[in-house]
Amino acid sequence: MKQNAFLKLTTAIMGCMLLVAFLGISDSHAQKYSAQQITQGQTAVPVSTFTLDNGLTVILSPDHTRPQIMGGVVVKAGNKNDPADQTGIAHYLEHMLFKGTKQMGSVDYQKEEPFLNEIYALYESLGKEKDPEARKEIQKKINENSLKAGEFAILNEMDNLLRSIGSSGINAFTSDEITFYFNQFPPNQFEKWAELYSHRFMEPVFRAFQSELEVVFEEKNMYNDNFITGLLESFMSHMYKKHPYGQQTTLGSIDHIRNPSLNKMYEFYHTYYVANNMALILVGDFNINEIKPIIEQKFGQWKSSPVPAFPKYEEADFNGRELVKVKMSPIKVGLIGFRTVPNNHSDEAALDVCNRILSNNGQTGLFDKLVADNKIMMAMMMPVINNDYGHSILLYIPKIIGQSHSKAENLVMAQLEELKKGNFDNELLEAVKNDIYIEYITNLEDYSNRAVLFAQAFTQNRTMEDYLMYHEKIKRISREEVIRVANKYYGPNYLVFQSSMGFPKKEKLEKPGYEPVKPSSGQKSTFAKHFEQMPGKISAPSYVNFEKDIISSDLGNLTNLYVVENPVNDVFSLSLRFAAPKNQFKTLDIAANIMNFASTEDKSLDQIKKEFLILGCNYSFTYDNSYFTVEMQGIGKNFNKALDLMLSLLKNPQIEQSKMKMITDQVKGERKLENADPSSVGGALFEYVRKGNKSSYLDRLSLKEIKKLKAENLLAEVKNAMTGQLEIHLVASKPQI
Known part of the structure; x- marks a missing residue:
């Protein structure tokens, strides 16, 4: 006999809180891999920055929460630095720097x-x-x-050598102003990793270019097949009529890709790949005093040279409302562009807060309310801040049926005017500051992500102190500052880019039809032989002790609890996973989606979301065909209040039938986008090959069936799902536990 869903859940969570309070968490694992805690108003992320004699910047951030290191080398150069007659060079070079040197490969x-x-x-x-x-x-x-x-x-020799020391995630990326090469590796292999990474950037050889050219051809074709790529490139070309931000792309033009110049690629390398224009980033399980001499010995060999100043491109302001109309998307899409500020500008933090009042992770912004009220399909502000210029993109998608571009634009611009007039409450202002804080510290939580963020900060000419104390600037932003920057940067001069349904002809890059290269196999370079003879340190493995490091308990009523301490910061995450197989819950995917728009008898959706955000918390409901999941994340000290708020929502959720129209419109839009996206179509075909008629694409509800669904039936489906087997996963810092 099934137990009442809410009673089951309440009993389980109360048991969770009591059990954790009495048992606590063992420190056996945390003592070996401990990290300082990030608390609001104070960052305890350890960072050491120094410069070698050759000008190389070194950024070190010890993190002993796991026996891994994320290491990388970043260059202050990207596609904006490409020669105008050879766009795509920075990206091509990124590929070629995996091909070895005179001694390797x-x-x-x-x-x-x-x-x-x-x-x-x-x-x-x-x-x-x-x-x-x-x-x-x-x-x-x-x-x-x-x-x-x-x-x-010897193709892929460098990758194979990195893997031989336990490396993973071997990769790189190129963007407007940054190229970053990175991977993860075990701490006991640091000296070998440093030997290889310091060597790879000295005397590189651009071999196997023929095969890599074909890879780039495929990459260009893949991005051309995605309508979003073409849409954004066209928008940027109107946003920046002179600057490479709008006139050059990362992959380069088709003509330049067909006619690459390896000589100019070498020129690019010699110009920008110099020690004083690069940084070594290391985040993970190491001792600074132990690795510093190795860094100085290995990376101190790099040459330095003056880097030419980047030319100034003067972009004229827009003259009022400049309109561009295209037909490049499977549904109507609007992009409104405003010029804002570059990196390190004094108004950057105030604009960040300003933009979150329009749209944020807690979905409490002025634009978010338009979506929740089903007045528009999508609306959000997307800030883009680079070194030379910054801009904000107001993205909107009109409702699929019956809404024009002009009507949708009027709706979002009206909300922008409300912001400029100061028609928002102080609670929302403080709530979005919490939103920024949570995003900030969770971004720093993962060691790999932290390394990427530090690399970006270096190319943005930020000090680590400025970057790590950014949230302190956010705390000091006043209501008056928000109104001031809204009026200053979201004024009467802007670009309106409207795309209606259309499928422009795309040029495909045809491969030259070369005979494939057959590289030598089973042989080793002189560097590889030297590398393999280098001694590696032996380190004792550290295992998770499931008896001490994780609290697990059977709470009865098909409920299991799992609790782990968060040793990094004061953020909690709670996940309630209810077993709900798809064959028993045909409409639970729709029901889970609509629960994100649920209210209660005494609180509206807007009130609930705002209360969560004021607590520095957010929540979501999802379904993956196996589990119905309720997830919460937020500031640890507010855990109990957030939990009470969630329980009140789960006790008796209310759904307006009007929200069903919104869900139907969303699904209709998503499926139109699916049909226009080759990767989505490919994924559907792959699943059909694997599962035949049992493919989820064939088994899912049709639009007609979704339109007939009733809100009360979907709520019943949710309540039924919450009577099944339950797993409670809680991660929190010890004071919150």
Whole structure:
């Protein structure tokens, strides 16, 4: 016999709180891998920054919560630094810096070099040649020399050496102003990792270019198939009519991709890949005093050189409301662009708060309310801040049926005017500051994410102190400052970019049809032989002790509790997972979605969401075909209040039938986007191959069936799901536990 859902849940959570209060959490694991706690108003993230004699910046952040290190090298250069006649060079170079050096990636560089030089020269000729037949002849010669050079190449040797020391997540990315190379590795392999990473950026060799060119071709075709890429590139070209932010893209133009210059790539490397324009980032389980001498020895070899100043591109302000109309999307999409501030501007923090009043993670903003009230399908403010310029994109999507661009634009602009007039309450102001704080400290929580954030801070010319104390600036932002920046930057001059339904013709990059290169196998470079002979430290493994490090308890009534201490910061996360197999709960995916818009008998949806955000908390309801999950995250000291608020919502949730129309419109929009997205179509085909007629795409409700659903039936489905087997997962700092 099934137990009352709310009674079951309340009993389980009370048991959870009592059990944790009495048992506490063992410190056996935390003593070995402990981290200082981040508390509001004070950041305890340890960071040490110093500069080597050659100008290389070193940023170290010890984190002993796990036996891993995230290491990377960042360069203050990206696609904005590409030559105007060779866009995409920064990204191409990122790929080539995985191909080795004169000592790594080749069995005999002296014999390989003549063929590589001939390939470089042939690509220069290819870029100048316009005659199709002559180009084919040059490409044939490129292929012939690539095959000969391939006899000496050891492809992926660098990746394999990194994996040999336990590395994972080997990757890199290029953006407007940053290129970052990184991976995770065990602490006892630090010296070998430093040996390889310091070597990879000295005397690199751009080998295997033929095969990498085909990879970039595929990358360009993939992004061209995504309508969002074309939409944003077109928008940016109108947002920045002179600056590379709008006139160049990371992958480069199709013409430049077809005609790469390896000579200009080397010029780019020698210009920007110098020690004084780079930084070494390390976050993880290490002792600074132990690794510092190794860093100085290995990375101190890099050369430094003056870096040319980036030219200034003067962008004229928009003249009133500048309108651009295109047909580039499967549904109507609007982008409204405002010029704002660059990185490190004194108004940056105030604009951050200003934007969160419009849309935030707790969905309490002025734009969020338009969506919740089903007045528009989507509306949100997306700030983009770079070193030279900044802008905000007001993204809106009109309702699928019956709403024009002009009506949707009027709705969002009216809310923007409300902000500029100061028509928002102080509770919302303080709530969004909590929203920023939670996002800030949870971003720093993960060691890999922290390394990326520190790399970005370096390229933005921020000190680590400024970056880590950003939340303190947020706390001091006043209501008057928010109103001031809203009026200053969201004024009468802006770009309106309206896309209606249309599918523009896309140019495909055809592969040249080269004969594949057959690299040498089973051989090792001189560097690899040296690398393998380097001694590695032996370290004792550290295992999670499931008896001491995790509190687990059977609370009865098919309920199990799992509690772990958060040793990093004062954020809690609570997950309630109810077993709910899809074959028994046909409409639970829709029901879970609509629970995100539930109110109670005495509180509206807006009141509930605002109360959560004031507590520095957010929540969500999801369903993954196996579990119905209630998730909460927030500031630890407010855990009990947030839990009481969630219990009041779960006790007797209310759903207005009007919300069903909103859900139906959302699903309709999502499915139109699915049909226009090749990756989504590919995913559906892959699932059909695996599951046949049992594919979730075939088994899900149709739009007609969704339209017929009643709110009360969906609430009954949720309550029924909450009577099943329950897992409670709680992560919190010890004072909150």
